[in-house]
Amino acid sequence: MLMERMILTKEDLAKYPFLREAAEYVEDLGLKVEDLDDFAYEQVINRAEERVQEAILYAIITKRSYNNDVEILSFPIAILIISTIGDNFLKRRYALAEAKRAYNLLKLENEEKILIMAKNFNWIISFNDKGVIEGLPYKFSIHFINYLKNATSIKGEKWKLINRILIEGNVPLMKGEVARLLAEEVRRYVEKKLDVKELPNLPMGLARRVEMLRALFTREEGKASLEEVPKAVVTSAFPPCVRASYEMTLLGKHIPHVSRFTLTSFLINVGVPVDKVIDLFRNLSDFNERMTRYQVEHIAGERGSRVRYIPPKCSTLRTYGVCVNVDEICKVVQHPLSYYKKKLQLK
Amino acid sequence: MGDLSSLSRTLEFIKGKFAEYYERASSKLKPPSSLERRELGFSLFEGGIIRHKRFTSLDGLTSTLKALAPSDVYYSCAYYERPDATMEEKGWLGADLTFDIDADRIRTACEKAHDSWVCTSCGAAGRGVAPGACPTCNGSKFEETTWLCDVCLEPAKAEVLKLLEFLVDDLGLSEDDIDVYFSGHRGYHVHVESDVVRGLDAEARREVVDYVMGIGLDIRLHGFEIRGTRRPRVVSCPKLDDVGWRGRLAKGVYEFLSIATRESLEGIGLRDKVIDIILAQRDQLLKGWGLLKGVDVNGWRRIAKKGAELRSANVDPVVTTDVHRLIRLAGTLHGKTALRKVKAPLSGIEGFDPLKEAVAFERGEVTIFVYEAPEFRLGERTYGPFKEKMVELPTAAALILLCKGVAIVR
Ligand code: SF4
Ligand SMILES: [Zn+2]
Ligand SMILES: [Zn+2]
Numbered sequence: 001m002l003m004e005r006m007i008l009t010k011e012d013l014a015k016y017p018f019l020r021e022a023a024e025y026v027e028d029l030g031l032k033v034e035d036l037d038d039f040a041y042e043q044v045i046n047r048a049e050e051r052v053q054e055a056i057l058y059a060i061i062t063k064r065s066y067n068n069d070v071e072i073l074s075f076p077i078a079i080l081i082i083s084t085i086g087d088n089f090l091k092r093r094y095a096l097a098e099a100k101r102a103y104n105l106l107k108l109e110n111e112e113k114i115l116i117m118a119k120n121f122n123w124i125i126s127f128n129d130k131g132v133i134e135g136l137p138y139k140f141s142i143h144f145i146n147y148l149k150n151a152t153s154i155k156g157e158k159w160k161l162i163n164r165i166l167i168e169g170n171v172p173l174m175k176g177e178v179a180r181l182l183a184e185e186v187r188r189y190v191e192k193k194l195d196v197k198e199l200p201n202l203p204m205g206l207a208r209r210v211e212m213l214r215a216l217f218t219r220e221e222g223k224a225s226l227e228e229v230p231k232a233v234v235t236s237a238f239p240p241c242v243r244a245s246y247e248m249t250l251l252g253k254h255i256p257h258v259s260r261f262t263l264t265s266f267l268i269n270v271g272v273p274v275d276k277v278i279d280l281f282r283n284l285s286d287f288n289e290r291m292t293r294y295q296v297e298h299i300a301g302e303r304g305s306r307v308r309y310i311p312p313k314c315s316t317l318r319t320y321g322v323c324v325n326v327d328e329i330c331k332v333v334q335h336p337l338s339y340y341k342k343k344l345q346l347k
Numbered sequence: 348m349g350d351l352s353s354l355s356r357t358l359e360f361i362k363g364k365f366a367e368y369y370e371r372a373s374s375k376l377k378p379p380s381s382l383e384r385r386e387l388g389f390s391l392f393e394g395g396i397i398r399h400k401r402f403t404s405l406d407g408l409t410s411t412l413k414a415l416a417p418s419d420v421y422y423s424c425a426y427y428e429r430p431d432a433t434m435e436e437k438g439w440l441g442a443d444l445t446f447d448i449d450a451d452r453i454r455t456a457c458e459k460a461h462d463s464w465v466c467t468s469c470g471a472a473g474r475g476v477a478p479g480a481c482p483t484c485n486g487s488k489f490e491e492t493t494w495l496c497d498v499c500l501e502p503a504k505a506e507v508l509k510l511l512e513f514l515v516d517d518l519g520l521s522e523d524d525i526d527v528y529f530s531g532h533r534g535y536h537v538h539v540e541s542d543v544v545r546g547l548d549a550e551a552r553r554e555v556v557d558y559v560m561g562i563g564l565d566i567r568l569h570g571f572e573i574r575g576t577r578r579p580r581v582v583s584c585p586k587l588d589d590v591g592w593r594g595r596l597a598k599g600v601y602e603f604l605s606i607a608t609r610e611s612l613e614g615i616g617l618r619d620k621v622i623d624i625i626l627a628q629r630d631q632l633l634k635g636w637g638l639l640k641g642v643d644v645n646g647w648r649r650i651a652k653k654g655a656e657l658r659s660a661n662v663d664p665v666v667t668t669d670v671h672r673l674i675r676l677a678g679t680l681h682g683k684t685a686l687r688k689v690k691a692p693l694s695g696i697e698g699f700d701p702l703k704e705a706v707a708f709e710r711g712e713v714t715i716f717v718y719e720a721p722e723f724r725l726g727e728r729t730y731g732p733f734k735e736k737m738v739e740l741p742t743a744a745a746l747i748l749l750c751k752g753v754a755i756v757r
Contacts (some may be wrong), residue, residue: 162592285485286486332682
């Protein structure tokens, strides 16, 4: 562990300000929030603002300051800014932006550095002594627990555990793949960092900047929501899984619980009113208005927890056997709702 | 069926036997690890469920069992900070990795002979497993009577063996951390208790389920190399001794093709031409595993899918992915059979006889009136079939019929 610590340079901490060592470095500087308006921090604040701006506008952080101290310090301040704005969507977007930034840098690192980074996150990882499998350079071997923690949020067939080589708990991986998984670890780490309970009072100058960034975010978010699903419901654009359940229900046939949940949440999310959804189930022999209304309103977020549910994603539906008659569009989407949007665009 | 008083007498009798069992067996009962971190739950003979209970000692648990004589006893696979708080406030700390292999998920020829269903809305009835929708009224709720049966339990055991191979060889889990149990009714539970798996979230568990069930498998990533874009063809395939899913695929395909008939090949949707090619090359295949020439990519996909199916473990995905799941506590009785949930040895599971090891009542006879019951075995003896008959049976055999609701104490 000691040796690994020594190998990390200050430049490394600037590139990867989420590292444990970087946090310790910042702590040692003993920086206080109330001093942040001080001219000495001007550059740091500018850089933090830039991080946030890029995240809002492009969901990736590309620019970089070549002053290592500025780079290292601006990270915790950007975290402070985002937490103050407080929007969950923005938090996710910022974490993603930092992860992408890290990924682009990680890809260029040598294998030793990658190994150190992974161990920094307490991964069980080692160099793979077999090295090459079927002509591919599987330089690393990581424990399936660390693999699953991160791979489940990455799209694509090749990231499914079943499509991996798995020997006695270890998954052989290539360097680029480890970098990709690490980026995911970074994303989760940043998201967690952003989940602060008690926020400090910001000095005036910084507070004003935060307000401007909040305004920028609100404006951008407004643009995005205009691109949301249109109001008219187009049944011919339903994905095959939903269509199957939909037709069965129209015929008064019973469908399994997961299918019913998928159908209901799908309909709600493409804009079918609650009453119309309830009507759909009237054909069922054991239709019970009160029960059905309760369930549908619950899914629509009009009761209880007040969250509106969305359908499970394709991979989940596959596990439960709801995914049927996949077509060409299915091959490029991961979620029934994206299928719907995609199909509408093609029409 | 029986008048009210004989029904309540029957219930009293069963409950009395359960209480007697817990009186006698509680010293042998093994609590789950970290008992104080688990939620306990009970189903009652009177109806209703008691949940969100926490026990800090085995004594507390056993005295509750004696007093309550519940029909079923459950504990959470999860560990909580506050097991007795509401779901939102429990504070999830992790969970064991559990699998349920249910004979009901595996079709057998004999289920037609011993299982039956009645539609609760119109009363229509039939044999075998209940249909998705009632053929008469389209209703979806059924009273099902499934039976305890050797033949049905045997393939479930085969699924357990396949699962164990996945857990040990692929996931690298230690055999010391794995326990296999007969559930006391129609299947097996496999529990993994280890720090390694405790923190897995539902998504990760779903990936594990997909892995053992062979879901989402892409043959191109498992040694089936496909070349060419205009007329793609398979140019190589995995080998029988490859590790993990590759070897499984190879073996599964080999197993399927070596006994395939024209019908079974048609069954997976192959074209006639492809079937001819396969049947013509079969002798050669049996001599040595290798790629069959002339089978197109689509054909291979279908064959590989079948091969994967033969090698995958048929578990219930819902149980494994539910990180709050309540499962039956080992050593307690199953309310539908009065059999115990018992541990099966990891090595030598082939010779394990669930219908002997799970018997909880070794003594005494009871006279009961049986409405209708197919033949069944318990321990060394077989009983029945019975129809509208008073019979004197050993306690364990009588209890099965009483618990199943096909007999009463007069
Ligand atoms: S791939 Fe997705 S959208 Fe398509 S049928 Fe399956 S679950 Fe539905
Ligand atoms: Zn009916
Ligand atoms: Zn049977």
